[in-house]
Amino acid sequence: xxxxxxxxxxxxxxxxxxxxxxxxxxxxxxxxxxxxxxxxxxxxxxxxxxxxxxxxxxxxxxxxxxxxxxxxxxxxxxxxxxxxxxxxxxxxxxxxxxxxxxxxxxxxxxxxxxxxxxxxxxxxxxxxxxxxxxxxxxxxxxxxxxxxxxxxxxxxxxxxxxxxxxxxxxxxxxxxxxxxxxxxxxxxxxxxxxxxxxxxxxxxxxxxxxxxxxxxxxxxxxxxxxxxxxxxxxxxxxxxxxxxxxxxxxxxxxxxxxxxxxxxxxxxxxxxx
Numbered sequence: 001x002x003x004x005x006x007x008x009x010x011x012x013x014x015x016x017x018x019x020x021x022x023x024x025x026x027x028x029x030x031x032x033x034x035x036x037x038x039x040x041x042x043x044x045x046x047x048x049x050x051x052x053x054x055x056x057x058x059x060x061x062x063x064x065x066x067x068x069x070x071x072x073x074x075x076x077x078x079x080x081x082x083x084x085x086x087x088x089x090x091x092x093x094x095x096x097x098x099x100x101x102x103x104x105x106x107x108x109x110x111x112x113x114x115x116x117x118x119x120x121x122x123x124x125x126x127x128x129x130x131x132x133x134x135x136x137x138x139x140x141x142x143x144x145x146x147x148x149x150x151x152x153x154x155x156x157x158x159x160x161x162x163x164x165x166x167x168x169x170x171x172x173x174x175x176x177x178x179x180x181x182x183x184x185x186x187x188x189x190x191x192x193x194x195x196x197x198x199x200x201x202x203x204x205x206x207x208x209x210x211x212x213x214x215x216x217x218x219x220x221x222x223x224x225x226x227x228x229x230x231x232x233x234x235x236x237x238x239x240x241x242x243x244x245x246x247x248x249x250x251x252x253x254x255x256x257x258x259x260x261x262x263x264x265x266x267x268x269x270x271x272x273x
Contacts, residue, residue: 088247091232099150099229099242104222106149106170106177109139113146115264117243117257120152120230123166123184123191124159125238131251132185138257145261149181152226152238158192160223165196167222168213169205176203 062069092099100116119135121128139147151166153159166184170177183199184191200210230236233247241248241257244264248257 088233089245091229092242092245092247095229095232098225100148102148102150102222102225104167104170105151106174106181108135108147108149108178108181109145110143111146113142113144114268115142115144115243115261116146116148117241117261117264118148118150120150120226120235120238120240122151122153122155122159122238123162123196124155127251128239129185131239131253134251134254134257137254138261141258142261144265150226150229151223152230152235153223154227154238158190161193162191162196163223164214164219165193165200165210167219168210168216169200169203171216172209172213173203173205176205179203 099118105118117138119128119131135147139145151163153163162184166177166180169180180199180203183202184196187195187199189195197207197210201207230240233240233242235247235249237250239251241260243257243260244267246260246263248260
C-alpha cells in the first residue's frame with residue numbers, strides 16, 4: 001500500500017515538473033541549442049533556464065513542501081472517484097433491466113419489493129459467506145426488500161463449475177434455489193461441481209436432467225453478461241452490491257447496507273432516482 005502511494009506521488013511529482021517546464025516553455029521565448037550535426041542538445045528559456053534547472057527548482061520546492069504531494073494525491077483520488085461514480089451511474093441507468101431484473105438471477109426476500117439490492121457473489125468467496133448473514137437479516141427486517149443474487153464466478157474453475165450447477169438448478173427447480181443457495185453459502189468447504197451436485201440432488205433434483213441442463217451454452221452467456229456488467233461498474237471482487245444508484249464494494253456489513261437501502265427508499269419516495 002505504501003509503495004502504491006509512493007508510486008502515485010512520484011508520478012504526480014513528475015507531472016508537476018513537466019507542467020512547470022511546459023509553463024515556462026509556453027509563457028517565455030524558448031531557445032534550442034544544436035550541436036554541430038543539428039541535433040537538439042538542450043532547451044532553454046529566454047532567461048537561460050534549462051530543463052535541468054526547472055527540475056532542480058521543482059525538486060527543491062517539493063522537498064521543502066512535501067505536504068503538497070499528499071494534497072495532490074488526495075485531489076487526484078477524489079477526482080477519480082467522482083469520475084468512477086459518474087461512469088457507474090451511466091451504466092446503472094443504461095442497464096437497469098439487466099442489473100435488477102435479469103430472468104437468470106434468483107430473488108430472495110419480497111419479489112415485489114419496491115427497493116432492490118443486487119449482490120455479485122461467488123460460492124468460493126469467504127467474504128460472501130460472511131456477508132450471507134447480512135442478507136438474511138436485511139430481508140428479515142425489511143419485508144419490502146427485494147434481494148437479487150447475481151452469480152459472478154471469478155475464483156477459479158471450481159467456482160465456474162459450481163455455478164453452472166447452480167444455474168441449471170435455478171432453471172429446473174427455481175422453488176428450490178433459495179435452499180440450495182443457503183446450503184452452498186453455509187458449507188465450510190470449497191465449492192465445486194461435486195459439492196453443488198450433492199446439494200442439488202439432496203433437494204430432489206434429477207441428476208440426468210440436471211446434467212443435461214448444465215450443457216446449455218446460455219449459462220456461459222449469463223456469466224459473460226455478469227462479467228461485462230461488473231467491468232462497467234468497476235466491480236473486481238466479491239461481494240459487491242448495487243443498491244439504488246450506488247455500487248458498494250466488499251462485505252461492508254449490515255449497518256452500511258441498511259443505510260444504503262434507506263437512501264434508495266427515500267430516493268424512490270421523492271422520485272429523485
